[in-house]
Amino acid sequence: MNGGLVQILDGNTFVVSDSRGDIEASLTDPTGLFSFDSRFLSSWILTVNAQRLNPLSVDDLQYFEARFFLVPGTGTVYVDSKLSVIRRRAVGDGFHEELTILNHDEKPADLKVRIDAASDFADLFEVKDALEKKGKYSTQVRNGSLHLRYERETYKRQTTISASAPAKLDRKGLTFDVHVEPHASWTTDLDVVTAAGAGGTYIRPKYERGERRARPNMERSLERWLEDAPRLECDWDPLKVTYRRSLVDLAALRFAPPISGGRSLPAAGLPWFMTMFGRDSIFTSLQALPFTPELAATTIQALGDWQGSRVDDFRDEDPGRILHEMRYGEMTAFEERPHSPYYGAADATPLYVVLLDEYERWTGDRKLVRAFEREARAALSWIDDYADLMGNGYISYQRRNEQTGLENQCWKDSWDSISYRDGRIPGFPRATCELQGYAYDAKVRGARLAREIWKDPAFADGLERQAADLKRRFNRDFWVADGEYFALGLDNEGKQIDALASNNGHLLWSGIVDKSKAKSVARHLMGPRLFSGWGVRTLAEGEGRYNPIGYHVGTVWPFDCSFIAWGLRRYGFKDEAAVIAAGILDAAEFFDGRLPEAFGGYERGVTKYPVQYPTACSPQAWSTGTPLLLLRTMLGLEPQGDHLIVDPALAENIGLLALLDIPGRWGRVDAFARGRVEVAPELRRRAPA
Amino acid sequence: MDATTQFFEELGTRGHEPLLEKATGTIRFELTNGKRKARWLVTVEKGDVTVSHGNARADCVTRGDQAVFEQIVTGEENAMAAVLRGAVAVEGKPELLVHFQRLFPGPRRS
Numbered sequence: 016m017n018g019g020l021v022q023i024l025d026g027n028t029f030v031v032s033d034s035r036g037d038i039e040a041s042l043t044d045p046t047g048l049f050s051f052d053s054r055f056l057s058s059w060i061l062t063v064n065a066q067r068l069n070p071l072s073v074d075d076l077q078y079f080e081a082r083f084f085l086v087p088g089t090g091t092v093y094v095d096s097k098l099s100v101i102r103r104r105a106v107g108d109g110f111h112e113e114l115t116i117l118n119h120d121e122k123p124a125d126l127k128v129r130i131d132a133a134s135d136f137a138d139l140f141e142v143k144d145a146l147e148k149k150g151k152y153s154t155q156v157r158n159g160s161l162h163l164r165y166e167r168e169t170y171k172r173q174t175t176i177s178a179s180a181p182a183k184l185d186r187k188g189l190t191f192d193v194h195v196e197p198h199a200s201w202t203t204d205l206d207v208v209t210a211a212g213a214g215g216t217y218i219r220p221k222y223e224r225g226e227r228r229a230r231p232n233m234e235r236s237l238e239r240w241l242e243d244a245p246r247l248e249c250d251w252d253p254l255k256v257t258y259r260r261s262l263v264d265l266a267a268l269r270f271a272p273p274i275s276g277g278r279s280l281p282a283a284g285l286p287w288f289m290t291m292f293g294r295d296s297i298f299t300s301l302q303a304l305p306f307t308p309e310l311a312a313t314t315i316q317a318l319g320d321w322q323g324s325r326v327d328d329f330r331d332e333d334p335g336r337i338l339h340e341m342r343y344g345e346m347t348a349f350e351e352r353p354h355s356p357y358y359g360a361a362d363a364t365p366l367y368v369v370l371l372d373e374y375e376r377w378t379g380d381r382k383l384v385r386a387f388e389r390e391a392r393a394a395l396s397w398i399d400d401y402a403d404l405m406g407n408g409y410i411s412y413q414r415r416n417e418q419t420g421l422e423n424q425c426w427k428d429s430w431d432s433i434s435y436r437d438g439r440i441p442g443f444p445r446a447t448c449e450l451q452g453y454a455y456d457a458k459v460r461g462a463r464l465a466r467e468i469w470k471d472p473a474f475a476d477g478l479e480r481q482a483a484d485l486k487r488r489f490n491r492d493f494w495v496a497d498g499e500y501f502a503l504g505l506d507n508e509g510k511q512i513d514a515l516a517s518n519n520g521h522l523l524w525s526g527i528v529d530k531s532k533a534k535s536v537a538r539h540l541m542g543p544r545l546f547s548g549w550g551v552r553t554l555a556e557g558e559g560r561y562n563p564i565g566y567h568v569g570t571v572w573p574f575d576c577s578f579i580a581w582g583l584r585r586y587g588f589k590d591e592a593a594v595i596a597a598g599i600l601d602a603a604e605f606f607d608g609r610l611p612e613a614f615g616g617y618e619r620g621v622t623k624y625p626v627q628y629p630t631a632c633s634p635q636a637w638s639t640g641t642p643l644l645l646l647r648t649m650l651g652l653e654p655q656g657d658h659l660i661v662d663p664a665l666a667e668n669i670g671l672l673a674l675l676d677i678p679g680r681w682g683r684v685d686a687f688a689r690g691r692v693e694v695a696p697e698l699r700r701r702a703p704a
Numbered sequence: 705m706d707a708t709t710q711f712f713e714e715l716g717t718r719g720h721e722p723l724l725e726k727a728t729g730t731i732r733f734e735l736t737n738g739k740r741k742a743r744w745l746v747t748v749e750k751g752d753v754t755v756s757h758g759n760a761r762a763d764c765v766t767r768g769d770q771a772v773f774e775q776i777v778t779g780e781e782n783a784m785a786a787v788l789r790g791a792v793a794v795e796g797k798p799e800l801l802v803h804f805q806r807l808f809p810g811p812r813r814s
Contacts, residue, residue, distance in 0.1 A: 169790035211790075320802055324723060325810030327782070332810065348788035355784040389722060 020046065025079045025107045026270050027051055027282070027289040028209070034070040036083040036102040037061060040135070045142055048110060048207060052290070052344035054142065055109070055174045055209040058133035061102070063087045063116070063126055068100055077237060078267035080105045098124065112205040118195040128191040130205070134174050136165035138344035140352055154186040161189065170348055172211055179204040240266045244306050245677045250670025253604040260608030261642045264634040265303060280313040284635040291341040291356070293318055293363030294426060295636050297370050302577060302640030304377050305647050305677055311374045312383060318367060319390040323358050328415040331359035335397030337367045339421070353416055361402060361412040361424040361450050364394045365457035372460035375468070376654045379680030384468050395461050395478070398454050404444040407509055408488060410454050411446035425450060427553065431560055432567035433503060436513050438559025441506035448501050449518045451489050452525030458482035459526065490529045499535040515539060515555040520579025523586050533586040540579060541591050548619025549598045550576040563616035570613040570628050573599050574637035577644040584648050589664035593692040596645040597666035603642060610638040650674060650686045657681055663688030708735060708770065711777035712744045715807065716755035725751035727803040729763035737770035746804070764800040768792035779809035
């Protein structure tokens, strides 16, 4: 639930309603039935004898199913408590609702039950930006169904509503004349079916082809999903709650793009970002690799199939580039937005190669690595041929679509995320530091794949030479000597964008940092300017733009911290990684195990509570993946050949920790650990005084 | 010769197309121009491509106005946007078209 709203979803079809189960959307109000980035119902209001209902309780049975318990009447005085109403709703190619009315009275009840229905067919982008529609609406009652339609040239969308019980249909909804005997009940099934049209016909949803009703499309049940994941045993109960929450949310975030043969990859966030995002899908797949490696396989395939193949300025597409975001709505269809797909990300392409290599290290799936050799080579070529905008040997970015493209094409994508110490904002192109780390890692890992799997030692040698040269130059050009950390980036004149930011942690993860510099980088990450006690701030306290509740300029992002912890481990800072893991997992406890996208950068000792940054999306994929990656770093899990190395370092309070049946090229193995890292007492949560 | 004919005829001469190496199957393109219908049948076997006018059963059928295809094969129109808009209809396996659309050129740059 989110601000009193109830969300259920299946892939990219979702319903957001109020706690009565009603949908009452305005152009700017985000409730409705959505599918493929369009709203198919903006109104769905239940009345009994012309009265709205009161919610007693809501059960989120599953992520795709909810049940609403209601009574007639408004306000606090129940007009008629002799009736109960239950709406049980499941989503899938629209939704199915079972509406039941129970008569608790000794007398029969005669009721007028009404559902008002309408759709504005808004594009998700229109919901966000409150834009006007350009097409025509029509409604029709035919063959016992109510059809709501929207048409703009060849673009057609339709919602079809029908009921199992006898109903009077009109163009604004359905009316039931209901007679319920004493202590008896009345029920009807309601089906709301979404359809997209092309060339005069509509693509029929599956349950018009034999399936009786809307049901979830996901290929595996939640139970199977949970059973297949490693089992966690632990002395510290909150970690068990967080772990289970992560697995359940990750299941909900699975998204099967139309071309993946029904297999799923992690979408970015629920519900507004239930689509393929290059960066988010890759980071989440990396986090989840030790737990659910099949997500990585689908991500590699789907992103590979959509890899850029031409130069297209509107979409910021280049040959070899990995997509940023795919959308299916009306504005994308009419090229008022570039998301068909949009390619404006500078990090997804090198990260694609990183994921391919890490996937093989865990699973030993050489077949997939061979199958995607061409895509991996194209991604590596993109780094040199298309991403070096300044000709200085570094990846930098500058959008070519100046109307609707993205300004900042790194994960910190808000307008003010990249700044100098004094708060000034640099010009374009910008070469942020973590991009160089990813490029380095992609070349090193690409070389391994070339040598061991593609059997091309000359290519491998070349990549290794390039990587070594990049590392040497990077450690010279990005090192802020008077601060002893790496600059946030280089500006359009090749000068350092000298603010201290969390990006330094991603550099450790990539391996681009000279050993001699790692200690001071780690000291900054764990120092008071960056480390809040909960996690690492996106921007250091004291920088010109620092703001503890600024989106990318001071908040703590759990996902960011999980990769920083991985980076610290990579350079041998085991205890430091454990302290960050402890902080983030402590924070998770405040959110019942569901980490938000970001929380405030306030000092832990001051607020005693991680202040959530208000965003619409929850759960968010890479926040959901964070506890999984933290488990990996705490246990020190590292594939080595056909074995899994376990080298734990975790906070004392966690006690005994066991992760059982970790899947990989070794089959299934168990990892055991005991907490021994002391976390400074002032960082631990204390009861409010 | 129209641009669509040129595109398919040129494709037929390639023999092997690396961008289609993960695709196997047949795509039939049905192009409407008033009352006339032009058909192109593209058979892909792990990147090996043959092009004909045949009317065999296809794994993926793509239909639309000749005018829209003229724009797609010259890079003035994006194939995916045309599909989302309903200007091009796809039946059967859409993944074949996802692979195939990589062959269309980008827009001419000003």
